[in-house]
Amino acid sequence: MESLNLKLCLGFSELLNYPNERIKPVAADFNRQLKESDPKAATAFAGFIDFLERQNLPQIEEMFTSTFDLQALSDPYVGFQLCGESQARTLFLMKLQELYTKRNFSCGTELPDHLSVMLRFIGSSDDPQGSSEIILDAMLPALEKIIAGIEAQDHPYRQLLGALQIYLANRVETELLET
Numbered sequence: 303m304e305s306l307n308l309k310l311c312l313g314f315s316e317l318l319n320y321p322n323e324r325i326k327p328v329a330a331d332f333n334r335q336l337k338e339s340d341p342k343a344a345t346a347f348a349g350f351i352d353f354l355e356r357q358n359l360p361q362i363e364e365m366f367t368s369t370f371d372l373q374a375l376s377d378p379y380v381g382f383q384l385c386g387e388s389q390a391r392t393l394f395l396m397k398l399q400e401l402y403t404k405r406n407f408s409c410g411t412e413l414p415d416h417l418s419v420m421l422r423f424i425g426s427s428d429d430p431q432g433s434s435e436i437i438l439d440a441m442l443p444a445l446e447k448i449i450a451g452i453e454a455q456d457h458p459y460r461q462l463l464g465a466l467q468i469y470l471a472n473r474v475e476t477e478l479l480e481t
Contacts, residue, residue: 306339307473311425314466315418317350318378321362329354340469347465353458369459375451376459381415383444391415394440417444421466430477437470445470 313332
């Protein structure tokens with residue numbers, strides 16, 4: 303189960319980064335894994351797959367940019383969603399970086415609160431309770447705001463984020479039942 307969680311978190315993480323030529327094969331492989339492990343999340347993900355099948359890379363890039371880079375309401379930075387540009391976000395970033403350093407995790411060139419970085423971290427974490435706390439206290443509330451910031455119900459990135467929200471909620475529920 304741990305390996306599958308890692309693969310799914312890494313898959314979501316990759317799909318939430320700026321799209322490249324690998325997005326379609328990554329999404330197709332990810333969709334198969336998601337169907338096996340979380341059918342409800344896979345159902346929510348179906349619209350994103352349909353979008354990718356109908357579009358070429360420049361159109362996917364344009365959709366990504368207009369969704370995440372040009373609209374503050376759907377900004378993919380968890381700390382920004384929770385705290386805005388404030389001292390509280392700075393403290394959040396510092397605590398995340400401290401946690402990452404303690405676990406020998408690198409966020410690369412991205413800020414520690416980017417949704418894709420946090421997904422990579424919880425996917426690789428060997429602390430289910432700590433991951434559940436991050437999901438419940440930060441990621442799910444931020445996802446709620448990001449999704450609400452995307453007005454169109456059938457927006458492909460809203461569908462991707464909705465699938466992520468379902469997956470994370472189910473993961474926490476499963477981990478809490480196991481403890």
